[in-house]
Amino acid sequence: AQRVTQPEKLLSVFKGAPVELKCNYSYSGSPELFWYVQYSRQRLQLLLRHISRESIKGFTADLNKGETSFHLKKPFAQEEDSAMYYCALGGSYIPTFGRGTSLIVHP
């Protein structure tokens, strides 16, 4: 069975501090991992996916198959990064979402 765990409901940091949002997954096949973000009063949207190996808005995430993790990182948080972040696991065509982490960046 597919499972995604985001251990932190809330992450609170100050502007300029490093950020790491944790995501661990359980899946027997070849995983496809995503991070989605929902800013206040906006729709949920894709932030990045592991297959692209890209940096979006300063965020990166590396798939670690040994640790079954896909943590989202940013070296210097900005206030505009405050949002709800969901990790999602694909592989089948029905993604499994984690419960989400609310990131608050204080000025």
Next chain:
Amino acid sequence: DVKVTQSSRYLVKRTGEKVFLECVQDMDHENMFWYRQDPGLGLRLIYFSYDVKMKEKGDIPEGYSVSREKKERFSLILESASTNQTSMYLCASSSLAPTSYNEQFFGPGTRLTVL
């Protein structure tokens, strides 16, 4: 640019009413999904559809039904609304094309309140 639209942003209904939530996508996606979004529970899949007239139950289908008569439209139906169905409902779509990597595109959400 993919557009997923939902018929209402806010909806207030009374217990026992029949409620229809409509979702339309304009990118010819095969897959469509309905989720509930609740604080602390994340996104929970209610139903999904991979083709016209095809539907599969998700994790929490009880109290809901769906209809997909046309490829672009996926409706969620609450046969008899109850207060515990007060929630944010999100519709999403995705393509079966391998290059899509199963990325989902979401609608703006419908916040349903059942009194």
